[in-house]
Amino acid sequence: MTAPDTAPPAAADTAPDTAPDIALDVRDLRAGYDASDVLEGICLQVARDERVGLFGPNGHGKSTLLNTISRVIRPRAGRVAFMGEEIGQLPAQTIVARGLVHVPQANRLFPDMQILETLELSAYTPRARAAKDETLDRVLQLFPRLAERRRQACKTLSGGERQMLSIGVGLMSAPRMLMLDEPTLGLSPKLKDELAEAIAAISATGIPLLLVEQDIAFTLSLVDRMYLIDHGAISREVGRSGGVDHQEIMEMYFGTGEGA
Ligand SMILES: Nc1ncnc2c1ncn2[C@@H]1O[C@H](COP(=O)(O)OP(=O)(O)OP(=O)(O)O)[C@@H](O)[C@H]1O
Numbered sequence: 712m713t714a715p716d717t718a719p720p721a722a723a724d725t726a727p728d729t730a731p732d733i734a735l736d737v738r739d740l741r742a743g744y745d746a747s748d749v750l751e752g753i754c755l756q757v758a759r760d761e762r763v764g765l766f767g768p769n770g771h772g773k774s775t776l777l778n779t780i781s782r783v784i785r786p787r788a789g790r791v792a793f794m795g796e797e798i799g800q801l802p803a804q805t806i807v808a809r810g811l812v813h814v815p816q817a818n819r820l821f822p823d824m825q826i827l828e829t830l831e832l833s834a835y836t837p838r839a840r841a842a843k844d845e846t847l848d849r850v851l852q853l854f855p856r857l858a859e860r861r862r863q864a865c866k867t868l869s870g871g872e873r874q875m876l877s878i879g880v881g882l883m884s885a886p887r888m889l890m891l892d893e894p895t896l897g898l899s900p901k902l903k904d905e906l907a908e909a910i911a912a913i914s915a916t917g918i919p920l921l922l923v924e925q926d927i928a929f930t931l932s933l934v935d936r937m938y939l940i941d942h943g944a945i946s947r948e949v950g951r952s953g954g955v956d957h958q959e960i961m962e963m964y965f966g967t968g969e970g971a
């Protein structure tokens with residue numbers, strides 16, 4: 712039961728206080744499971760021309776944050792604006808249709824479906840359908856391994872190939888911004904290099920990026936700026952002007968700069 716006075720005000724679907732160059736604006740976001748909050752009031756921004764990393768220990772809320780932004784999990788408080796519009800109350804499929812695309816940590820693929828079918832079916836929003844053939848060509852160009860195996864069933868793919876297909880699935884939604892959760896999980900160094908190249912190429916087309924990743928070298932090769940998440944809150948931010956400094960990251964993560 713919702714009391715009338717708890718309904719959001721009419722202006723809540725716009726976010727007038729978000730600067731025009733900001734793609735994603737998260738303010739005081741709280742979310743969690745059952746009785747406890749995992750996210751303790753997260754604030755972060757990603758500009759329209761930016762690649763931002765989110766780094767932090769296991770279990771501190773990185774995936775919960777992406778899941779809350781993409782509305783897999785309902786936020787308990789706070790605001791999320793995408794391209795200047797409030798999206799915190801919208802259903803997940805509407806957020807995808809607006810172009811905010813989340814590639815989850817363990818993407819579920821249909822085991823018996825072929826790569827090609829999987830990609831084609833992933834272009835289901837009106838914007839994505841309109842660009843389907845073009846996007847498919849681009850995905851197969853970005854990931855030649857997927858092109859070679861296009862008739863293969865998903866269940867026969869290696870872990871690395873699955874990760875690439877998951878990103879391909881995200882791209883088929885015609886993203887205006889991508890959020891990737893641990894895309895290198897289980898990849899060999901060679902595949903990581905291939906993936907970094909593909910992600911850089913995607914981002915070079917003007918798609919802002921929020922990258923959750925434990926591989927610090929991989930992250931540093933891609934991002935302009937990083938946040939550290941600690942117990943469900945942003946504890947530090949580095950690299951706002953210029954590139955991200957490796958030493959700074961070590962200090963941020965290990966506290967001394969002599970970590971490892
Ligand atoms: N579906 C769920 N139900 C209950 N608790 C959950 C659920 N998913 C995650 N959690 C808990 O929320 C906390 C944050 O988990 P989350 O997956 O967001 O962490 P993470 O930073 O992404 O970790 P990792 O680096 O291991 O992927 C953890 O304590 C986790 O056990």
Ligand SMILES: [Mg+2]
Nearest residue numbers: 773774775816
């Ligand atoms: Mg995670």
